[in-house]
Amino acid sequence: MHIPDGYLSPSTCVTMYALASAGWYSAIKRTKRLLATRTIPLIAMFAAFSFVVMMFNLPLPGGTTGHAVGVTIAAIVLGPAGAIVSISIALFLQALFFGDGGITTFGANCVNMAIVGSLVAFAAYRLIARSSSSPSRRVFAAGVAGYFAINVSALLTAFEFGIQPLLFHDAHGTPLYAPYGLQIAIPAMMVGHLTVAGFAEAFLSAGMLSFFQRTERALLDKGPISAASTVVSPDINRLWLALGLLTLLTPLGVLATGTAWGEWRPSELAARMDAGSSHASIPSGIAKLSGIWTAPFPAYAPPFVRSPVFGYLLSASFVVGILLLSSLLIKSVAGRRDSRDLVS
Amino acid sequence: MPPLFELQDVSFDYDGVPALSRLNLQIERGQQIVLLGANGSGKSTLLRLLNALCFPSLGSVRFEGNLLTRESSQRDEFMLTFRRRTALVFQNPDAQLFNPTVFEEIAFGPLQMQWSEAEVTRRVNETMDLMGISHLRGRPPYRLSGGEKKRVALASVLVLDPEVLLLDEPTATLDPRTQSQFIDLVQGWRDTSKTVITATHQLDIVEDIARSALVMEAGTVVASGSTSEILMNSELLLKTNLIHAHRHSHNGIVHSHPHSHRHSHQH
Amino acid sequence: MSRNSFLFSTIRSFNDAVARSLVSERLSTAPYLLQQFDPRVRLISIFLLILATVFCRRLSILTFVFALSVMLAIASHVSVWSLVKRVWVIVFVFTGLIALPALFTTSGEILVHFPGSLSITRQGLRTALMLVLRVETTATLTTTLVLCTAWNRLLRGLRSLGIPSELIVIAAMTHRYIFLLIETANQMFESRVSRTVGVLGWRQERSITTQSAAVLLSKSMDLSHEVYLAMLARGFRGDIRLLGEQRLRVWDCLGLISIGALAALVIWVGR
Numbered sequence: 010m011h012i013p014d015g016y017l018s019p020s021t022c023v024t025m026y027a028l029a030s031a032g033w034y035s036a037i038k039r040t041k042r043l044l045a046t047r048t049i050p051l052i053a054m055f056a057a058f059s060f061v062v063m064m065f066n067l068p069l070p071g072g073t074t075g076h077a078v079g080v081t082i083a084a085i086v087l088g089p090a091g092a093i094v095s096i097s098i099a100l101f102l103q104a105l106f107f108g109d110g111g112i113t114t115f116g117a118n119c120v121n122m123a124i125v126g127s128l129v130a131f132a133a134y135r136l137i138a139r140s141s142s143s144p145s146r147r148v149f150a151a152g153v154a155g156y157f158a159i160n161v162s163a164l165l166t167a168f169e170f171g172i173q174p175l176l177f178h179d180a181h182g183t184p185l186y187a188p189y190g191l192q193i194a195i196p197a198m199m200v201g202h203l204t205v206a207g208f209a210e211a212f213l214s215a216g217m218l219s220f221f222q223r224t225e226r227a228l229l230d231k232g233p234i235s236a237a238s239t240v241v242s243p244d245i246n247r248l249w250l251a252l253g254l255l256t257l258l259t260p261l262g263v264l265a266t267g268t269a270w271g272e273w274r275p276s277e278l279a280a281r282m283d284a285g286s287s288h289a290s291i292p293s294g295i296a297k298l299s300g301i302w303t304a305p306f307p308a309y310a311p312p313f314v315r316s317p318v319f320g321y322l323l324s325a326s327f328v329v330g331i332l333l334l335s336s337l338l339i340k341s342v343a344g345r346r347d348s349r350d351l352v353s
Numbered sequence: 354m355p356p357l358f359e360l361q362d363v364s365f366d367y368d369g370v371p372a373l374s375r376l377n378l379q380i381e382r383g384q385q386i387v388l389l390g391a392n393g394s395g396k397s398t399l400l401r402l403l404n405a406l407c408f409p410s411l412g413s414v415r416f417e418g419n420l421l422t423r424e425s426s427q428r429d430e431f432m433l434t435f436r437r438r439t440a441l442v443f444q445n446p447d448a449q450l451f452n453p454t455v456f457e458e459i460a461f462g463p464l465q466m467q468w469s470e471a472e473v474t475r476r477v478n479e480t481m482d483l484m485g486i487s488h489l490r491g492r493p494p495y496r497l498s499g500g501e502k503k504r505v506a507l508a509s510v511l512v513l514d515p516e517v518l519l520l521d522e523p524t525a526t527l528d529p530r531t532q533s534q535f536i537d538l539v540q541g542w543r544d545t546s547k548t549v550i551t552a553t554h555q556l557d558i559v560e561d562i563a564r565s566a567l568v569m570e571a572g573t574v575v576a577s578g579s580t581s582e583i584l585m586n587s588e589l590l591l592k593t594n595l596i597h598a599h600r601h602s603h604n605g606i607v608h609s610h611p612h613s614h615r616h617s618h619q620h
Numbered sequence: 621m622s623r624n625s626f627l628f629s630t631i632r633s634f635n636d637a638v639a640r641s642l643v644s645e646r647l648s649t650a651p652y653l654l655q656q657f658d659p660r661v662r663l664i665s666i667f668l669l670i671l672a673t674v675f676c677r678r679l680s681i682l683t684f685v686f687a688l689s690v691m692l693a694i695a696s697h698v699s700v701w702s703l704v705k706r707v708w709v710i711v712f713v714f715t716g717l718i719a720l721p722a723l724f725t726t727s728g729e730i731l732v733h734f735p736g737s738l739s740i741t742r743q744g745l746r747t748a749l750m751l752v753l754r755v756e757t758t759a760t761l762t763t764t765l766v767l768c769t770a771w772n773r774l775l776r777g778l779r780s781l782g783i784p785s786e787l788i789v790i791a792a793m794t795h796r797y798i799f800l801l802i803e804t805a806n807q808m809f810e811s812r813v814s815r816t817v818g819v820l821g822w823r824q825e826r827s828i829t830t831q832s833a834a835v836l837l838s839k840s841m842d843l844s845h846e847v848y849l850a851m852l853a854r855g856f857r858g859d860i861r862l863l864g865e866q867r868l869r870v871w872d873c874l875g876l877i878s879i880g881a882l883a884a885l886v887i888w889v890g891r
Contacts, residue, residue, distance in 0.1 A: 013711075014674055016751070037784065050847040069718075098790055108762060113674045183747050189721070
């Protein structure tokens with residue numbers, strides 16, 4: 010799932026870095042606030058585990074690579090904030106020392122694996138384990154949460170990968186960055202993760218939780234996140250809210266056009282865009298989309314704001330927003346149902 | 354003048370498993386004591402209690418009359434001085450090597466004491482010269498041998514010039530030469546005002562490093578006295594599992610008597 | 621024999637990882653090109669060049685940047701052979717594998733036609749080349765930086781650039797722990813392998829793996845707790861203080877400005 014430099018366009022990288030920064034900022038604030046200083050070596054330990062786990066990966070043609078991450082057990086033991094820091098650090102070391110994942114794409118990799126991965130794993134674990142104190146139920150929850158989290162991360166990665174040829178190509182239709190559209194990227198990534206990597210993460214998470222239940226009860230009972238866990242941190246809430254709001258900015262007209270994502274072929278799109286908006290054979294949906302997007306902006310707004318490409322980018326954020334809002338929903342539903350800390 | 358350390362009725366358990374029970378102890382300034390006990394007798398726990406790294410479930414630990422509790426560990430000024438004046442060397446040197454290079458490792462303590470960088474650098478260089486590890490300054494910890502790691506671990510606490518040294522199994526895993534270097538170091542402290550408490554189960558170095566000894570078993574002190582006295586009490590040593598007796602042979606003669614496996618003698 | 625050889629190759633790849641970081645010790649103190657500059661300048665320069673690579677849209681300019689990064693590596697005494705071994709072959713295989721289908725799936729002007737409606741297009745070729753070249757260039761740049769800079773200087777440089785101390789300490793500790801984990805895992809693997817005679821059955825191997833994993837985990841958690849205590853014992857109270865970096869010299873500023881200008885030029889010409 011690591012995306013190397015060169016697969017994502019600069020604008021995608023910037024967007025992802027912005028999202029990642031929001032995630033890092035709230036995670037760091039939260040871990041500082043807990044000031045359970047024993048978390049420093051603990052976070053480092055989980056980062057080291059994650060690093061080693063991620064070293065075992067398989068290339069997926071049409072996508073990037075498939076592997077387990079270790080994010081689920083980190084999220085369960087350290088809480089989502091601690092896990093975000095932990096996995097991000099593992100990814101940082103991998104990018105630097107082993108060229109696994111690029112520097113410009115570091116933001117994207119962190120969003121996919123560390124941030125979204127942690128949040129989804131944590132939320133799913135909470136939902137499935139509920140307030141049950143049955144250890145086997147929680148081990149099961151860890152497994153399922155791991156499987157789900159890895160696949161969500163993979164889907165997100167596939168999405169970022171797959172929109173590249175759509176949006177970033179030169180005048181001749183050559184994709185400049187990742188060359189596969191969603192119709193290839195999504196199956197390529199998902200097959201590997203739905204069948205292998207997801208289960209690897211599931212077994213890893215379940216196995217490690219079962220180990221910790223037997224030998225490190227203190228860590229789970231009085232660990233770093235037990236202090237204020239049932240109360241969802243305001244920072245993380247704000248993060249989700251902000252991302253959720255992004256969906257409101259998205260021109261829903263994309264869906265209104267009725268054109269399925271996968272049916273757009275880059276060269277066709279490129280040719281048509283280049284021919285100018287007056288070309289008769291532009292798909293009507295796209296023309297409609299351009300209209301929806303550019304109309305509200307007055308003539309003095311900078312050109313990039315008026316471009317349909319910007320609109321497409323925001324549609325991408327729609328997907329991200331949906332995923333995160335679902336997690337938020339899951340979490341608040343789980344939160345309402347139980348009044349005690351789940352991880353003990 | 355209150356004793357340096359005073360423990361009254363101290364009990365401590367890890368998750369319900371008792372490690373220390375009803376321990377009473379007084380340690381005076383300048384004493385150099387060895388804590389004898391087999392593994393699991395509670396020596397490490399005692400050292401950590403003395404260094405305020407954990408707190409008793411029952412009873413009290415006092416340093417110069419001040420109670421060492423979770424609450425008092427929140428008082429910044431008190432703790433800053435306490436941490437500078439007391440030092441603990443862990444059994445596993447890897448626990449004390451978490452910085453990227455040797456220099457930075459030794460500099461960690463002084464930096465947390467808020468000393469100026471110039472002062473920190475000076476002290477670190479001095480300490481490295483003292484321990485003979487200046488050539489290791491830029492080395493990362495994973496490129497150090499066992500003996501070098503121990504020396505760096507020692508240096509990392511000595512740089513603060515502590516008055517109290519708590520040493521947990523300092524000679525475990527050391528080769529004979531490094532071991533004798535360590536003994537020289539401890540003997541160098543003998544006539545200073547440093548208080549040195551060494552926990553070990555290695556009987557052969559005990560007489561070299563301390564004049565008085567405490568024997569621990571199952572979380573309490575079962576005997577105390579001068580080291581030579583204790584060492585001659587084979588019954589006690591046998592009972593506390595510091596020596597053992599089984600059939601063995603040397604020079605072709607098979608016999609059995611209490612011994613520890615680090616000695617040689619003629620029959 | 622194949623099962624044991626999986627164990628052996630795992631051991632070997634771990635050892636490889638350890639060996640890798642060792643080389644940087646020798647190179648980072650040698651008086652070559654990149655080593656002349658302050659680590660912060662090195663960090664920013666490499667980052668700017670990577671940025672230029674990613675912004676570049678023209679194959680010709682991209683090739684120029686690649687050549688530039690190779691020259692930078694050589695001038696800093698990174699051997700071409702080690703680049704080939706460590707970076708180029710792996711990237712070529714991995715990225716090549718991923719990019720290969722693009723030759724055929726990208727629609728456009730057909731260059732080579734295969735029977736069965738498969739064809740390589742000009743656009744496909746360009747895409748694949750650009751992708752591979754971009755990844756090779758950025759990987760070369762990153763590897764050069766890491767090989768020429770001691771890990772602790774890199775961390776200190778990041779600290780001076782504004783990354784919070786806590787993260788720096790966690791990163792340093794993680795780096796340390798990785799090698800500890802690898803060493804311990806190595807020791808456990810080697811002792812197990814040397815104690816088993818003949819091929820291991822599936823069940824045995826799995827139970828060995830789980831047992832070893834459990835022991836490894838146990839030791840690691842204990843160590844983590846002890847490190848926390850050791851930090852406390854030496855005065856750590858939540859706000860970590862680290863050593864700072866020296867001031868930048870004229871030489872450093874000049875280097876930074878020239879690289880900045882170069883990167884801007886590349887982006888401009890290659891847009």
